[in-house]
Amino acid sequence: MSLKIESPKGKLGVLTPGMGAVSTTFIAGVEAVKKGLGEPVGSLTQLGTIRLGKRTDNRVPMIKDFVPLAGLKQLVFGGWDIFPDNAYEAARKAQVLNSDLLAKLKAPLQKISPMKAVFDPRYVRRIDGPNVKTKGSLKDKAEALIDDIAKFKKQNQCDRLVMVWCGSTEVFCEPAAVHQDLKAFEKGLAASDENIAPSQVYAYAALKSGVPFANGAPNLTLDVPALQALAKDRGVPVCGKDFKTGQTYMKTLISPGLKARMLGCSGWYSTNILGNRDGEVLDDPESFKTKEVSKLSVLDHILQPNLYPQLYKDLFHTVRINYYPPRGDAKEGWDNIDVFGWLGYPMQIKVNFLCRDSILAAPLVLDLVLLLDLAQRSGLKGIQEWLSFYFKSPMTAPGLYPEHDLFIQLIKLKNTLRWMKGEDMITHLGQEYYD
Numbered sequence: 541m542s543l544k545i546e547s548p549k550g551k552l553g554v555l556t557p558g559m560g561a562v563s564t565t566f567i568a569g570v571e572a573v574k575k576g577l578g579e580p581v582g583s584l585t586q587l588g589t590i591r592l593g594k595r596t597d598n599r600v601p602m603i604k605d606f607v608p609l610a611g612l613k614q615l616v617f618g619g620w621d622i623f624p625d626n627a628y629e630a631a632r633k634a635q636v637l638n639s640d641l642l643a644k645l646k647a648p649l650q651k652i653s654p655m656k657a658v659f660d661p662r663y664v665r666r667i668d669g670p671n672v673k674t675k676g677s678l679k680d681k682a683e684a685l686i687d688d689i690a691k692f693k694k695q696n697q698c699d700r701l702v703m704v705w706c707g708s709t710e711v712f713c714e715p716a717a718v719h720q721d722l723k724a725f726e727k728g729l730a731a732s733d734e735n736i737a738p739s740q741v742y743a744y745a746a747l748k749s750g751v752p753f754a755n756g757a758p759n760l761t762l763d764v765p766a767l768q769a770l771a772k773d774r775g776v777p778v779c780g781k782d783f784k785t786g787q788t789y790m791k792t793l794i795s796p797g798l799k800a801r802m803l804g805c806s807g808w809y810s811t812n813i814l815g816n817r818d819g820e821v822l823d824d825p826e827s828f829k830t831k832e833v834s835k836l837s838v839l840d841h842i843l844q845p846n847l848y849p850q851l852y853k854d855l856f857h858t859v860r861i862n863y864y865p866p867r868g869d870a871k872e873g874w875d876n877i878d879v880f881g882w883l884g885y886p887m888q889i890k891v892n893f894l895c896r897d898s899i900l901a902a903p904l905v906l907d908l909v910l911l912l913d914l915a916q917r918s919g920l921k922g923i924q925e926w927l928s929f930y931f932k933s934p935m936t937a938p939g940l941y942p943e944h945d946l947f948i949q950l951i952k953l954k955n956t957l958r959w960m961k962g963e964d965m966i967t968h969l970g971q972e973y974y975d
């Protein structure tokens with residue numbers, strides 16, 4: 541039995557609260573691929589394949605041919621930012637893509653001007669800008685966003701929309717009384733409750749409009765009962781949080797390998813230098829704390845010190861981010877990993893990843909847009925755990941621990957696609973080849 545999947549006809553609008561480095565690198569990248577100026581490297585939906593049936597069956601279609609995804613030509617872009625720069629100017633300022641390439645993309649990028657943002661400087665402290673909605677309560681601002689969404693859809697003649705939070709990392713928050721159910725949340729919006737973050741106003745507006753929402757930052761945003769209930773109630777798929785790109789991506793490659801071989805780990809020291817606007821925001825200790833919690837949780841869940849105390853119970857894990865403007869978006873991440881083997885003999889692994897944050901994040905945004913849209917057309921709603929592959933802190937049902945191992949996440953994602961299409965799940969048992 542396969543799911544009934546609606547066809548991806550018409551235009552798919554992509555809305556990003558936050559039109560900074562990640563968002564503009566993603567938009568410019570899609571425009572570049574459309575013009576044949578580059579390849580969508582890093583995108584599973586564009587370059588990945590999926591094996592179907594037995595290894596001897598030779599059925600390995602491209603993922604994009606196997607499930608009905610929207611094509612790149614069907615995508616149209618919009619968003620909100622506190623700065624009024626259009627996508628061309630914002631991409632130039634972000635300095636991720638070179639000016640030669642951006643000059644060739646000027647026409648489509650210049651057309652995308654950010655709508656006025658819902659912003660609160662208590663939640664993002666290191667930056668401030670003029671392009672913001674100033675009137676009324678949070679309820680009025682949520683309604684203004686719902687209006688923005690409807691206008692964008694109409695003006696661009698979109699069939700469907702997807703929203704991906706590409707805004708700055710907000711300060712660390714924990715769920716409050718106002719987040720416990722939808723009634724309390726809506727009352728809180730009307731009273732402009734200080735516990736409601738701007739990202740939650742966007743998420744609320746998206747869900748109310750029936751628009752799937754992915755959270756690319758580590759903010760609390762959707763991780764509250766009120767918004768999760770709204771997602772289920774409205775039949776909208778959601779996922780998050782915090783794109784798994786540089787250092788954490790490496791961590792989720794290396795740590796499952798250590799555990800697979802029952803090698804111990806006594807220390808993991810991670811530090812980064814980063815000079816873009818994201819780095820500037822993360823220089824604020826409260827925004828960094830949100831990021832730190834997201835980055836730290838990974839090792840505990842993968843290494844399971846409760847199950848393997850002799851290997852991991854004393855693991856000392858530290859993550860640092862240092863704002864260092866000369867590097868811009870070309871971040872450098874160092875890891876010193878103290879491991880031990882047979883009879884406890886110590887060894888070390890050093891990783892020096894000279895990466896480009898937004899170059900790694902852009903293809904994840906693309907995949908999330910296409911797969912969330914697929915989820916919605918397939919009738920899936922609420923938390924989409926199969927999209928954990930893309931996140932540092934995957935959202936799960938309450939009481940369920942997240943799966944962080946990148947390869948288990950990939951199997952889960954591909955098996956979900958097989959399940960959607962009524963194909964056999966692949967267990968990798970393989971006994972049948974020897975019968």
Ligand SMILES: NC(=O)c1ccc[n+]([C@@H]2O[C@H](COP(=O)([O-])OP(=O)(O)OC[C@H]3O[C@@H](n4cnc5c(N)ncnc54)[C@H](O)[C@@H]3O)[C@@H](O)[C@H]2O)c1
Pocket residue numbers: 557558559560561562563620621622623634657658659660664667669705706707708709710738739756757758782783784785786816817818821897898900901
């Ligand atoms: N690049 C990566 O590899 C990566 C990985 C994981 C998570 N992230 C997260 O993705 C987000 C975007 O990263 P970036 O490098 O593009 O940062 P950026 O600073 O270049 O862009 C963020 C943009 O959001 C805007 N903004 C802030 N609050 C807003 C609001 N309430 N409404 C609308 N706009 C708002 C800012 O003005 C800024 O232009 C950050 O939260 C970052 O931590 C990035």
